[in-house]
Amino acid sequence: MSLQNPTEQQQTTAKVSIGNFTFESGETLPQVELAFEHYGPRNAPVILLCHALTGNQYAIGSKESPGWWAGLVGEQCPIDTTRFQVITFNVLGGCHGSTGPASINPETGELYRLDFPNVTIRDMVHAQHRALEKLGITKLHAVAGGSLGGMQTLEWGMLYPEFMKQLYVLAATPYLSDYGIAFNHIGARAIQDDPAYNDGDYRSNDELHGFEIARMTGMVTYRSGPLFQKRFAREQGDALYSIQSYLNYQGEKIKQRFDANSYLYLLEAMNNHDIRRGRGNLQETAENYKPHLYTVSFEHDLLYPKELIQPFSEYASDSEHYHVQTDYGHDGFLVEFSEWGAWLGDKLNEGVNEG
Template sequence: MSIKNITNQQTPTKVPIGAFTLENGDTLTDVELAYERFGPEGAPVILICHALTGNQFAVGSKESPGWWKGLIGDDCPIDTTSFQVITFNVLGGCHGSTGPASMDPSKEAPYRQNFPKVSIRDMVHAQHKALDVLGIKEVHAVIGGSLGGMQTLEWGLLYPFFMKQLYVLAATPYLSDYGIAFNHIGARAIEDDPAFNGGFYEDNAQLQGFEIARMAGMVTYRSGTLFQKRFDRHQKDSLYDIQSYMDYQGEKIKERFDANSYLYLLEAMNHHDISRGRGSLQEAAKQFKAKLYTISFQHDLLYPRELIETFSDHVPGSEHHHVLTDYGHDGFLVEFNQWGSWMQEKINEGAVNHHDD
């Protein structure tokens, strides 16, 4: 029996996890996580963790394909005829999970900036609780890119025996100063916009600062080589194509993402550091029990190969794969034909070995 696509972007399916206490000691009541679930009932489970402006719709539908459609699906590298795939919208997100745009039950109004700060570890603990509610006591693999990769690393340390494999794409054991710098530019652009009103804005669509934040991010997600090949200084009327593209991306983000959630997730990324409370980075690296696979992408400014590969070398039995691409950091969202087969081989091989155990 197969689990059909029981979610869509209009009416997200949610799992209630009740009261949830965060790392900082604050407790949220009546927490929900929105999720997407595909694949044969009873098949090994693969947990997918999404990136900054992602959501639970990794697969999506025919009418509205998900952000990892082509990597996940029937006869894809992550094959939903053999595996059951679950993706949660993160705690603090804005696609159905409890976050700044959710109603604060104590005030009968949205939390907005009254929402407590969340960490990457909070996101993972909430997902673990949600899986428990769904009756899932173990998963075959946890896979994520960027912010999703940060979550994946924490999954391997917070619940080391919960999974057999970890796949970390375009993510590092801590966010670099370069990444924090660009996050700061984005946050300041949003917060200094008069329409932001301290987070209590009337309309997300009015936030021009949010547009600028997205444009700043886009510069780091793609490479100069890709921009040159795609736009080649082509100009229409008074604007270069690259300028029109940036304007389009700025407008688009306001239609699908909440600015407060964006700020909360940026802050969580800034504080990401797997060595926090675990000794040195090398000591933390030795605590992984699941098989760790890391993937880096050429021209990734935010999560460079050198940092990912050096860290991977400290993890016993880990394997690293580097992808040549002009897409830079966004390489984990495209060109699956270049690296998907590598991942597929490892996932299937692990499933066979797991079955033999």
């Protein structure tokens, strides 16, 4: 299946089979698939977009159901799909069509659940690279992503340095901090200690109150105290403060759109992310980047602070760092595109013009 024959702009949502896949752990799974969204003129430069923890392949989505980067990516947007084609994969280990814990093991006919191999950021990138090859895409103009997507972007530059010209790493650090691991641990324990979780063999997400707590914990770290104060201002409803109702809503919502086992696998992949692993210290690793490295940090980001992102960027020989002033904290990479989207779009276009 090739994506490079048509010249007209079109949107595709499908799956691609990458066959047997061997993880870093040494385990091999048969018949692995990655779900993807692909949009834009087929003869244009290709940008790969990598999603965050609870994201999916729908970066653009539809008018009825906009994607997580709708407004940043699209026709006449900063990532302009009249100039670029964009492709996004649901990560290996995800739960929106790609092979993961909620997929059926073709050898047993049962869900993988906790029999799914441990997955790393490098596994995700290797799987996407193979999927691109299957789709006939042999080079990229850029890779871009935020949070877990930024971790993937960093690994793309290390694992396949000749495959792209530019990297855009938003709200992600070269390794996850102890602070980030701490909050991931709280979320994971909330799920795992829920009796309804049943060692991963739960009947449905609906019963998992621990999953709700995990999501609430995450939401507190994704945004900032100043934003919460501005938005909620200690307002009260009939029984709860508005902030309490908001967190309850987010807890219920995650159960409708994400698999708890997949959530745990991706948390662990984030915990284990360290761009230095097997490569040397931070400076030695950064100096080995060949694509142009653009990094973006966001004010009040508790999980991926500027203090960890910018020094790493400065070690790279061909890099640029951009800091965004925002009250949204970590979630700044998903909103307020007017504050930083034009900068990103200009850099993408400069890269094309450089040939």
